Amino acid sequence: MNEVTKIDGIGSSVRRTEDKKFLTGKGKYTDDINRPGQVQAYFLRSDVAHAKIKKIDIKNAQSAPGVIGVFTGDDIAADKVGGPICGWVVPCRDGSATKEPPHPLLAQGKVRFVGDAIAVVLAETAEQAKSGAELIDVDYEELSPVVDFENAGDGAQIHDEVPNNCYFDWELGDEKATADALSGAKKIVKLRVRNNRLVPNAMEPRSALAEFDNLDDSYTLHTTSQNPHLTRLVLAAFMFAIPESKLRVIAPDVGGGFGSKIYVYIEEAVCVWASKKVGRPVKWTADRTQAFLTDCHGRDHVNDVQLGLDENNKIVGLRVDTVCNLGAYLSAFSVVVPTYLHGTLLSGQYDIPAIYTNVKGMATNTVNVDAYRGAGRPEATYLLERTMEAAAREVGMDPAEFRRINFIPKDAFPYQTQVALQYDIGDYEPHLDKAMEMIDYSNFETRRAEAAKRGMYRGIGISSYIEACGLAPSAVVGALGGRVGQWESASVRVNPTGTISVFTGSHSHGQGHATTFAQIVADKLGIPMENVEVVHGDTDKTPFGMGSYGSRSLASGGSAISKAVDKIINKSKKIAAHLLEASEDDIDFKDGKFVVGGTDKEKAFGEIALAAYVPHNYPLETLEPGLEENAFYDPTNFVYPSGTHIAEVEVDPATGVVQVVDWAACDDFGNLVNPMIVEGQVHGGIAQGIGQALLEDAHYDENGQLLTASYMDYCMPRADDLPSFKVGYTTTPSTVNDLGVKGCGEAGAIASPPALINAVIDALSPLGVTDMSMPATPQKVWKAIQDSQSVAAE
Amino acid sequence: MYSTKYVKPNSTTEALEAIKSLSEGKFLAGGMTLIPTLKQRLASPDGLVDISGCKLDSIADEGETLKIGAMARHISVAESAVVKMAIPALAKLADGIGDRQVRNRGTLGGSVANNDPSACYPSAVLALKATVHTSNRSLAADDFFTGMFETALEEDEIIESISFLKPTKANYVKFPNPASRYAMVGVFVAQFGDEVRVAVTGAGEGGVFRHQEMESALSSNFSADSLSSVNIVSDGLISDLHASAEYRANLIKEMTKRAVA
Numbered sequence A: 001m002n003e004v005t006k007i008d009g010i011g012s013s014v015r016r017t018e019d020k021k022f023l024t025g026k027g028k029y030t031d032d033i034n035r036p037g038q039v040q041a042y043f044l045r046s047d048v049a050h051a052k053i054k055k056i057d058i059k060n061a062q063s064a065p066g067v068i069g070v071f072t073g074d075d076i077a078a079d080k081v082g083g084p085i086c087g088w089v090v091p092c093r094d095g096s097a098t099k100e101p102p103h104p105l106l107a108q109g110k111v112r113f114v115g116d117a118i119a120v121v122l123a124e125t126a127e128q129a130k131s132g133a134e135l136i137d138v139d140y141e142e143l144s145p146v147v148d149f150e151n152a153g154d155g156a157q158i159h160d161e162v163p164n165n166c167y168f169d170w171e172l173g174d175e176k177a178t179a180d181a182l183s184g185a186k187k188i189v190k191l192r193v194r195n196n197r198l199v200p201n202a203m204e205p206r207s208a209l210a211e212f213d214n215l216d217d218s219y220t221l222h223t224t225s226q227n228p229h230l231t232r233l234v235l236a237a238f239m240f241a242i243p244e245s246k247l248r249v250i251a252p253d254v255g256g257g258f259g260s261k262i263y264v265y266i267e268e269a270v271c272v273w274a275s276k277k278v279g280r281p282v283k284w285t286a287d288r289t290q291a292f293l294t295d296c297h298g299r300d301h302v303n304d305v306q307l308g309l310d311e312n313n314k315i316v317g318l319r320v321d322t323v324c325n326l327g328a329y330l331s332a333f334s335v336v337v338p339t340y341l342h343g344t345l346l347s348g349q350y351d352i353p354a355i356y357t358n359v360k361g362m363a364t365n366t367v368n369v370d371a372y373r374g375a376g377r378p379e380a381t382y383l384l385e386r387t388m389e390a391a392a393r394e395v396g397m398d399p400a401e402f403r404r405i406n407f408i409p410k411d412a413f414p415y416q417t418q419v420a421l422q423y424d425i426g427d428y429e430p431h432l433d434k435a436m437e438m439i440d441y442s443n444f445e446t447r448r449a450e451a452a453k454r455g456m457y458r459g460i461g462i463s464s465y466i467e468a469c470g471l472a473p474s475a476v477v478g479a480l481g482g483r484v485g486q487w488e489s490a491s492v493r494v495n496p497t498g499t500i501s502v503f504t505g506s507h508s509h510g511q512g513h514a515t516t517f518a519q520i521v522a523d524k525l526g527i528p529m530e531n532v533e534v535v536h537g538d539t540d541k542t543p544f545g546m547g548s549y550g551s552r553s554l555a556s557g558g559s560a561i562s563k564a565v566d567k568i569i570n571k572s573k574k575i576a577a578h579l580l581e582a583s584e585d586d587i588d589f590k591d592g593k594f595v596v597g598g599t600d601k602e603k604a605f606g607e608i609a610l611a612a613y614v615p616h617n618y619p620l621e622t623l624e625p626g627l628e629e630n631a632f633y634d635p636t637n638f639v640y641p642s643g644t645h646i647a648e649v650e651v652d653p654a655t656g657v658v659q660v661v662d663w664a665a666c667d668d669f670g671n672l673v674n675p676m677i678v679e680g681q682v683h684g685g686i687a688q689g690i691g692q693a694l695l696e697d698a699h700y701d702e703n704g705q706l707l708t709a710s711y712m713d714y715c716m717p718r719a720d721d722l723p724s725f726k727v728g729y730t731t732t733p734s735t736v737n738d739l740g741v742k743g744c745g746e747a748g749a750i751a752s753p754p755a756l757i758n759a760v761i762d763a764l765s766p767l768g769v770t771d772m773s774m775p776a777t778p779q780k781v782w783k784a785i786q787d788s789q790s791v792a793a794e
Numbered sequence B: 001m002y003s004t005k006y007v008k009p010n011s012t013t014e015a016l017e018a019i020k021s022l023s024e025g026k027f028l029a030g031g032m033t034l035i036p037t038l039k040q041r042l043a044s045p046d047g048l049v050d051i052s053g054c055k056l057d058s059i060a061d062e063g064e065t066l067k068i069g070a071m072a073r074h075i076s077v078a079e080s081a082v083v084k085m086a087i088p089a090l091a092k093l094a095d096g097i098g099d100r101q102v103r104n105r106g107t108l109g110g111s112v113a114n115n116d117p118s119a120c121y122p123s124a125v126l127a128l129k130a131t132v133h134t135s136n137r138s139l140a141a142d143d144f145f146t147g148m149f150e151t152a153l154e155e156d157e158i159i160e161s162i163s164f165l166k167p168t169k170a171n172y173v174k175f176p177n178p179a180s181r182y183a184m185v186g187v188f189v190a191q192f193g194d195e196v197r198v199a200v201t202g203a204g205e206g207g208v209f210r211h212q213e214m215e216s217a218l219s220s221n222f223s224a225d226s227l228s229s230v231n232i233v234s235d236g237l238i239s240d241l242h243a244s245a246e247y248r249a250n251l252i253k254e255m256t257k258r259a260v261a
Helices: A003-008 A019-023 A073-078 A126-134 A149-154 A175-183 A228-240 A266-278 A288-294 A377-395 A399-406 A428-438 A441-453 A474-479 A513-525 A553-579 A605-613 A675-695 A747-767 A778-793 B012-020 B034-039 B074-079 B081-086 B088-095 B100-105 B108-114 B121-127 B212-220 B245-260
Strands: A039-045 A051-057 A067-072 A117-123 A137-142 A166-173 A187-198 A207-213 A218-223 A247-250 A282-285 A298-309 A315-327 A355-363 A457-466 A488-494 A500-504 A532-535 A587-590 A593-596 A602-604 A628-633 A642-651 A658-668 A725-729 B005-007 B025-028 B047-050 B059-061 B065-069 B131-134 B138-140 B145-147 B159-165 B169-176 B183-192 B195-201
Touching: A003 A513, A039 A126, A039 A266, A039 A288, A051 A117, A067 A073, A067 A126, A067 A266, A073 A266, A117 A126, A117 A266, A149 A298, A149 A315, A149 A355, A166 A175, A175 A298, A175 A315, A175 A355, A187 A377, A187 A675, A207 A266, A218 A228, A218 A266, A228 A247, A228 A266, A266 A282, A298 A377, A315 A377, A377 A399, A377 A457, A377 A747, A399 A428, A399 A457, A428 A441, A428 A457, A428 A642, A428 A658, A428 A725, A441 A457, A441 A642, A457 A747, A488 A553, A500 A513, A500 A553, A513 A532, A513 A553, A553 A587, A553 A593, A553 A605, A553 A628, A593 A605, A602 A605, A642 A747, A658 A675, A658 A747, A675 A725, A675 A747, A747 A778, A778 B245, B012 B025, B012 B047, B025 B034, B059 B081, B065 B081, B065 B108, B074 B081, B074 B088, B074 B100, B081 B088, B088 B121, B088 B169, B088 B183, B108 B121, B108 B159, B121 B145, B121 B159, B121 B169, B121 B183, B121 B195, B169 B245, B183 B245, B195 B212, B212 B245
Parallel strands: A039 A282, A218 A247, A315 A355, A500 A532, A658 A725, B005 B047, B025 B047
Antiparallel strands: A039 A117, A051 A137, A067 A117, A166 A355, A187 A298, A207 A218, A207 A282, A298 A315, A457 A642, A488 A500, A488 A628, A587 A593, A593 A602, A642 A658, B059 B065, B065 B159, B131 B138, B131 B159, B169 B183, B183 B195
């Protein structure tokens, strides 16, 4: 390898090339883009959770200063524009299908959550639009709100199409085999855990700018999307019934998504519709309150777990009954998240001979719930790793050893779980061992005793997680109810001087693709990384692709790029063979040079590129000029990152404050392209997991009002809530893709909550505390300590 | 926000004239509460009278008292050598308000006039036997705070400065609300010879208050141990998502212990 390749290639912690603009405030986000003559949209939203709309009077709003137009659901219906669709459905236990109620762009006859859009006001300025909306008079007939999702079946029916407010009642696994296993178990560990509801809180609120060109009847939409091609497909094919060619969707710089920007929301669709209606560009940007009220939330599960053990403390069976809250309407991936992205992960890293799970997805008068960093997998990991810890405690084993004896052994791969997945490769003991070493597990009791002298309770908690990501084999997705393919695309264009333009179907909204993808190309072609540009986020520029979510961009998108580069190399060899007057079979490609084997005859990559575009000496009779290749990569399996995180905490009994004092994360992400970016993803994921475990909680009151609708009440993790993380890796390269990579974007958020809660419970275990729900707020922890002391006193 | 008039007079006299010319005008100090309120359209004054030009930001050691202008920014109080020398606990309190942006804008007078039940400053005013000098009178701290978001201030009255009595010893310890980082409980303890004053913010349904039992316990023995037998009743304490009245009662005692430790 030459020096340049060493610096830029796969495995180097190259600084992120995209950061200069972001760190200097020069990023160009949707709201930064303005068009001459644009109008501003403001959505009038329901302030009640559940009501019939008896009348909407827009008269006063229409004549308000600056107002261009006021529209309601009737106007949308008159133009026959459809609502957002559900991208993945599942069959129910009774053989029926998922109930899919319509989701009108603007309310028609009924509002179903606080924030449900009733009307849109377009005005010259955003303030005028808002003032206009204040003049709209809505006459409601209030209905009983359904907020408690566990008992939603007994509540008022929210949709005519959804009896008992149950969207689906789904199962996976062998119920009878699991029942038999549990009845034969020596011990059954039972646990009920709750996965708290989270607000995604991307730094950039959602925004849309829609333009209509009446010369060719086409639209352009700038929007905050993680997958502009899917947005275009849904808007064009399902909502507006126009050819895709008449809609260009651009997702420019996007400031974080965490899942919340996967879906097509009603606001961007209304902007598209209104841009034609009023003949002017229409802009909308959410303020933070709207983001809290209307971005899809995450998690919100209750899980009842039964884990059976034999006389050797080996797991014999697992049953999980889950009820989850999906909110007022089905969002794009809301059905798959708690089912196939959750139930299939219940085997974790363990050899479990019988598993059964049932999931009921409930409708409530709260905003939609959908994917949020990890999407189903954190919920599965949380319930499993909490149960593993509880089981170890009940049988009196060290939790690490209890996990170890139940791990899938290294020689058992590929391993077929009882919940549909086949893990291609993994080796779990090394990351457990390494994490234990990183945190000095063996000397923990000394630290606990030292903390006790200071009046603090110290605890340690383990989480050994697995994740299925890199979505995904399309045939599997299709068989399981997915309505889209899950391949990824890449187009690699070699420019005449040998520089490269990569067009990817993936989308970067913080992940650093411009750097990571360029490293792959640079490494494979042996050229400097700065010769590679990465283009994403514009349906007019990039090939159709599925976008970024589910830790899929490198495993799927990166693999597509790799395959396209392979095609470039193959074609280049043909060109080189011609130029060097050699047989193609004799051409070797190494370090950016095409060499005739055993000779000193060679051509640099740049010379090949030039020959392809200036084909004066070129095999035109057998080869097309130019050097540009596409690849569509459909993986044969998910990739399966795994790892062990260990948290160490101290609890102050006087205040209940939990301080995270140490953290060891040892992950197996397969091969790393840019270890610095990977480490950043791990840090961010853990921070979000600590947020979930200690701080964050979306709370609706009994009337369906979101009480935590601002940062005054919704607590985000801050730097001083976090320790310095110890990050390490083990490596079993994925066998699924040529790069041997897995996903790393969600792992931290998946692994961390149970590690932290297990540590809190461990800290309080001397007091007899055996349970703690998320978030473990100071008040809750203090109360648990008080209650344990009053129990002790009795 | 709704559109509104904005004036920036050069003296309190002009400011008072300006406010009289408005039917529902508001004085604007640092604006750390008022501006967000306006942006959310929760208030619609017909004019804002910005008093930042009224030269009310001086900080002076006046012997027995420390006099701070109403428009002194939190950052100025936090970093003032005069304050650090005279009443270090007050500098510490100011340094812990909000974040850097808030400290650069927020003011002593704005905080005290607003009397947010979770604000830090009211506890210092009450514990340090402060005198609030307004545009037309001087009020003792004990008479100034009249309830949550309520003070003895009249509509057309501006706080010009506040004189804090220098204590023998003082400390402020707060337990921040994890989300907002306002005081969920903040305790200002000030010792003046044999007398001890304990003011509690963040916890009372009626806003900042003095805790007589802890004051008498600490007056006889200024130590954390002397608080052990004091019973903090939870009646009248705020109960919300983040902290029940009982938990706040616990925090009041715990923060006071830490303040005297």
